[in-house]
Structures are given as C-alpha cells and as structure tokens.
Amino acid sequence: MGTSARTMTGWYPVARAAEVGMEPLPVGAGGRAYVLVRLSPGAEVSAxxxxxxxxxxxxxxxxVVDGRLxxxxxxxxxxxxxxxLSIPSLGPDGTAPPRADLPVPWAVEERHGWVWLAPERTAVAPPRPAGDTGAELVPPPPAPDGPVLGNLDPALETAWHPVALSGELRPGGWLQVRLLGRTWTLRRTDRLEVDPPAYGVRERLGVVWLAPAEPRDVPLEVPEDRDRRFVTGWLPPQRSAGTAGVLADVLxxxxxxxFLHGGSTSAADHPEVAAHDVAPEPGGFRSAHEQWFDAVTDPGVATGERPLRQRRRATSVYRAPFQLLMRLESLDSGAVTTVQHLLQPEDADSTRIYTRLLLSSGPGNPLPAPADVEREVASAQRVLxxxxxxxxxxxxxxxxxxxxDELHVRADRMGVALRRALCDFVLSAPRVTRRAA
Ligand code: FES
Ligand SMILES: [Fe+2]
Structure with missing residues (x-):
C-alpha cells in the first residue's frame, strides 16, 4: 500500500468522541485516512x-466481533x-505474517469531547481546543504504488468482450452497448453488424461478443454447453460499480x-482453505480443490437421503481478461453445477456481469426440472x-x-495467478491507437 513519505507529527482533532461507537468511523488526520472504533461498549477509542x-x-x-476489528x-x-490475531483461511494453527499487522497511528486520545489522533510520535500533548474545533475531510486512501488495472486500460481493446445476451438482440433489431468507455450499436440482420467498425462481432456461449481490435485472448471452453445431461439457467445480467478485474478476483x-456467503450456501464453521495448486493454461489457468458447503438446494437433503453439510470439488477455470468458469461437483450426489461468469468492462466504474448456470443431477438421475433450475438460479442470484x-x-x-500492494496468503493462489495473467495480458499488448470516446 502506498504511504505518504511526509512526516505527520502533531495532534489532529478527528471526530467528536460521542460520534464514535462500535461501527468504524472514517476520519482524516494530516492527509491520511483512518477509521475510529470502540472495540467494546464504552471502551477507549482505537484508530x-x-x-x-x-x-x-x-x-x-x-x-467488531469478540472485541476485535x-x-x-x-x-x-x-x-x-x-x-x-486471526487469518481464518490459514486454519487454527496458522500464523499471520508480520505485514498483516495494521500500522496504527502513534496515539489516539479523547479530550474535551473530541478524539485526537497523532499519526506519528510527537513530543507535545493534545492541545485544548479554542472555540469550536473542526475535523478535516476524510482523504482518499493512498493509491497503490504499482500498476493497477482499470476498466479502460488500452490493453483491453485486444480481446473479445461480452456485450449482450444473444436474446437481447432480436432478429432485425438493434442495441446500443457500452464497452471500454465507448458506445457501440449492434444490429442483427442476416448477420451481426457493429458500428463504429470493430475487429469483429460474434456469438458464443449464449452471448454476443465484440473485439474492438485484433483479439489476443483464448476463448473459454465450456464442455457442458453441448452436453445433453445439462440444462441451462441464466441470471438476469447485473451491473456493478466495481471494475472487471476486481470482480474477477472476487468471483x-x-x-x-x-464471511460473505455464510447465510447462503457455505459452511461458516469451515473457514480454512485447503492447499490447492493452480495450473497455468494457455490464456489463463485452472485450479481445483475440495470444500464444505451446505447443499440447501439438494432435494436429497429434504428427504433425509443426504446430509445438509456436504463435500464438493470446486474447479475454477480462468481465461484473460474476464472469462470465468466454476464447476461444483457434489461428491455425495454426483450433481454438477457449473457457473459461467463473463464480464463486460463498460466504463471506468461500470461492469456488466453475465452469469449462466449449467446444471446436471448426476448419474442415473433425470434432468433437473424447471423448478430446480429456478431454485438454483435464485440461489446463485443471492450469492452474486x-x-x-x-x-x-x-x-x-x-x-x-x-x-x-496487497498481502497474499496461502489461500490466495488463484488471486495471485489472476494478477499474473492480467499483468502478462497487459504487458504483451501491442500499442493500440484508441478511438475517441
Ligand atoms: S480480510 Fe480484509 S480484504 Fe481480506
Ligand atoms: Fe462470493
């Protein structure tokens, strides 16, 4: 994380003491961003x-959980x-690396109804405020020191991007879409057309794709797409203010x-992540590991045939820049849920997300019924x-x-591989002349 090289001595009034409770409060001191919180009711303020x-x-x-942030x-x-004190993914015997500790300010004190903060060692005591004291505005957090991939990176010109569901572009119809900060018009005549002209437009995996310039990405293969044992359910496309790189990382x-899905489908009491390898593949990587989950949509759970808590094999396949596949195979029932996520970097702070489920009930079982598909889609929508x-x-x-710029631990191997793959993708990009927005 980038930090200011400037020395910030002295005390800064940052908030009224009465404002600080057990919900973290963002404040600024000497141009740096902090949060204040009480780690138990009525406790002193921590920064x-x-x-x-x-x-x-x-x-x-x-x-605040058990007196800890x-x-x-x-x-x-x-x-x-x-x-x-705890990194749950490392398991109960895991030890946090020293860089996991937060660089807290030198001191924080409550005086005269205000919270005062000294970012760095200082010889003087917090001053008595004269009249009304004002807290400074909360500054933005420091920018990372190294390169950062945003949605408008010119390297993204040279890839196929999803821009619409196939069903959104009707025969004879047209559609305006945003991609990489520009508007494109798609038309479906006897073929697909795009304006302004682009390298290409095509259809694949239920989606219309657009490549502004000659693409370098390796298309994601989805074997389930042609497998008659699978039925498909689409989630309504979603839009997020997160960038596609960050979304790919989260997905x-x-x-x-x-922590995010404890109430939905996973087992909150199994936070440890088993060691898993990541195998590089052309244009991306693949990784598989086993995990616990709560099979809330398994009909066998309702009949008592299988327990709620089950094991599954999770395989992730990634292709740069923003194509992802997650295959979840229940080791108990043999059912397979494959989730295909395709991300469209529309604007600097807008990404459209296309999610498709491909479902199979497992060997010897009939195809999932429409009601099963509906239930799985609803569950996937909650998780998303x-x-x-x-x-x-x-x-x-x-x-x-x-x-x-971040801190990677053992459970982050896929995140590290994602960053490497995107770094390679960006660095290997030819110089592309961008059209005006
Ligand atoms: S625990 Fe804070 S971002 Fe992972
Ligand atoms: Fe998630």
Missing part, C-alpha cells in the same frame, strides 16, 4: 488505517494495537465464502448479490497487479 492490507477493502465496512471480506481480525476467491455488496465498497477501484 486503524482505512484499509485492510489483504485486498484493500475499506475497514469502515468492518465489524473484523474485516468483512475474509474475516481477518485485529486487536486495538493493530496486531492481526475466483474461495476464502471469502464463510452478496459478492456485489462487497465490491460496492471498492467501486471504481482498479485491480493492483504488483504483489507488494
């Missing part, structure tokens, strides 16, 4: 830097001194399941909404590509 070092999620979204994304927990991430609620906290923020 923390504004973002979690793991994935730079604002700690204003954190909660707890990040909403992966549940990392901090004491009042900023020490990282690939496995360690957040108990939980992901998008988290992403809303980092709206418009690009994906840091340099390892030093």
């Amino acid at each position: 923390f830097p504004a973002r979690c070092p793991h994935r730079l999620v604002p700690l204003s979204a954190a909660t 707890t990040c909403p994304y992966h549940g990392w927990q901090y004491d009042g001194e900023g020490r990282c 690939l991430d496995v360690a957040h399941m108990p 909404a939980e992901d998008l609620a988290l992403v809303a906290h980092v709206a418009g923020q690009g994906l840091p590509l340099a390892g030093r």
Whole structure:
C-alpha cells in the first residue's frame, strides 16, 4: 500500500468522541485516512488505517466481533494495537505474517469531547481546543504504488468482450452497448453488424461478443454447453460499480465464502482453505480443490437421503481478461453445477456481469426440472448479490497487479495467478491507437 513519505507529527482533532461507537468511523488526520472504533461498549477509542492490507477493502465496512476489528471480506481480525490475531483461511494453527499487522497511528486520545489522533510520535500533548474545533475531510486512501488495472486500460481493446445476451438482440433489431468507455450499436440482420467498425462481432456461449481490435485472448471452453445431461439457467445480467478485474478476483476467491456467503450456501464453521495448486493454461489457468458447503438446494437433503453439510470439488477455470468458469461437483450426489461468469468492462466504474448456470443431477438421475433450475438460479442470484455488496465498497477501484500492494496468503493462489495473467495480458499488448470516446 502506498504511504505518504511526509512526516505527520502533531495532534489532529478527528471526530467528536460521542460520534464514535462500535461501527468504524472514517476520519482524516494530516492527509491520511483512518477509521475510529470502540472495540467494546464504552471502551477507549482505537484508530486503524482505512484499509485492510489483504485486498484493500475499506475497514469502515468492518465489524467488531469478540472485541476485535473484523474485516468483512475474509474475516481477518485485529486487536486495538493493530496486531492481526486471526487469518481464518490459514486454519487454527496458522500464523499471520508480520505485514498483516495494521500500522496504527502513534496515539489516539479523547479530550474535551473530541478524539485526537497523532499519526506519528510527537513530543507535545493534545492541545485544548479554542472555540469550536473542526475535523478535516476524510482523504482518499493512498493509491497503490504499482500498476493497477482499470476498466479502460488500452490493453483491453485486444480481446473479445461480452456485450449482450444473444436474446437481447432480436432478429432485425438493434442495441446500443457500452464497452471500454465507448458506445457501440449492434444490429442483427442476416448477420451481426457493429458500428463504429470493430475487429469483429460474434456469438458464443449464449452471448454476443465484440473485439474492438485484433483479439489476443483464448476463448473459454465450456464442455457442458453441448452436453445433453445439462440444462441451462441464466441470471438476469447485473451491473456493478466495481471494475472487471476486481470482480474477477472476487468471483475466483474461495476464502471469502464463510464471511460473505455464510447465510447462503457455505459452511461458516469451515473457514480454512485447503492447499490447492493452480495450473497455468494457455490464456489463463485452472485450479481445483475440495470444500464444505451446505447443499440447501439438494432435494436429497429434504428427504433425509443426504446430509445438509456436504463435500464438493470446486474447479475454477480462468481465461484473460474476464472469462470465468466454476464447476461444483457434489461428491455425495454426483450433481454438477457449473457457473459461467463473463464480464463486460463498460466504463471506468461500470461492469456488466453475465452469469449462466449449467446444471446436471448426476448419474442415473433425470434432468433437473424447471423448478430446480429456478431454485438454483435464485440461489446463485443471492450469492452474486452478496459478492456485489462487497465490491460496492471498492467501486471504481482498479485491480493492483504488483504483489507488494496487497498481502497474499496461502489461500490466495488463484488471486495471485489472476494478477499474473492480467499483468502478462497487459504487458504483451501491442500499442493500440484508441478511438475517441
Ligand atoms: S480480510 Fe480484509 S480484504 Fe481480506
Ligand atoms: Fe462470493
């Protein structure tokens, strides 16, 4: 995380003491962003830097759990001194690396009804305010030092991007779409046309794709697409203010399941992430691991045939820049749920998300009935909404590509592979002359 090289000595009045409770309050001191919180009712005020070092999620979204500041994304927990006491994905015996500790300010004190903060060691005591004291505006958090991938990166010109569901472009009809900060008009005559001219437009996997310039991406293969044992259910396309890189990272991430989806489909009491390898493949990678989950949509659970808590094999396939596939195979029932996520970087702070489920009931079972598909789609919609609620906290923020700007732990192998693949994709881009927006 980039930090200011300037020395910030002295005391800063940052908030009225009465405003600070057990919900983190963002404040600014000397141009730096912090959050204030009481870690138990009536306790002294603690101050923390504004973002979690793991994935730079604002700690204003954190909660207090058992007297510890707890990040909403992966549940990392901090004491009042900023020490990282728990990284759940590492399991009960895991030890947090030193860089996981938060660089807390030198001191924080309550005086005369105000909270005063000294970012760095200072010799003087907090001053007595004369008249009304004003707190400074909360500054933006520091920008990462290294490269960051946003939605308008010129390297993204040279890829196929999803721009509409096939069904949204009717025969004889037209449609305006946004891609990489520009508007394009699609027409369906006896073929697909696009204006302004682009390298190409085509249909694949139920979606219309547009490549502004000669594409370099490797198309995602979805074997289930042609497999008669699978039925398809589409989620309504969603829009997020998160960038496509950040969304891809969240959709690939496995360690957040108990924290973002504890109430939906995963087992909140199994936060440990088993070691899993990531195998590079042309244009991306593949990774598989086993995980616990609550099979809330398994009809066999209702009949008592199978337990609610089950094991499944989760395989993730990624193709740069923003094509993802997750295959979830229940080890108990043999049922397979494959989730295809395709992301359209529309504008700097807008990404459209196309999600398709491909469902199979497993060997010897009939095809999933329409009601089963509906239930799975509704469940996937809830899970996606939980992901998008988290992403809303980092709206418009690009994906840091340099390892030093975040803190990767064992469970983050896919996140690391994603950053590498995107870094390669960006660095290998030819110089492209961008058309005016
Ligand atoms: S625990 Fe904070 S971002 Fe992962
Ligand atoms: Fe998720």
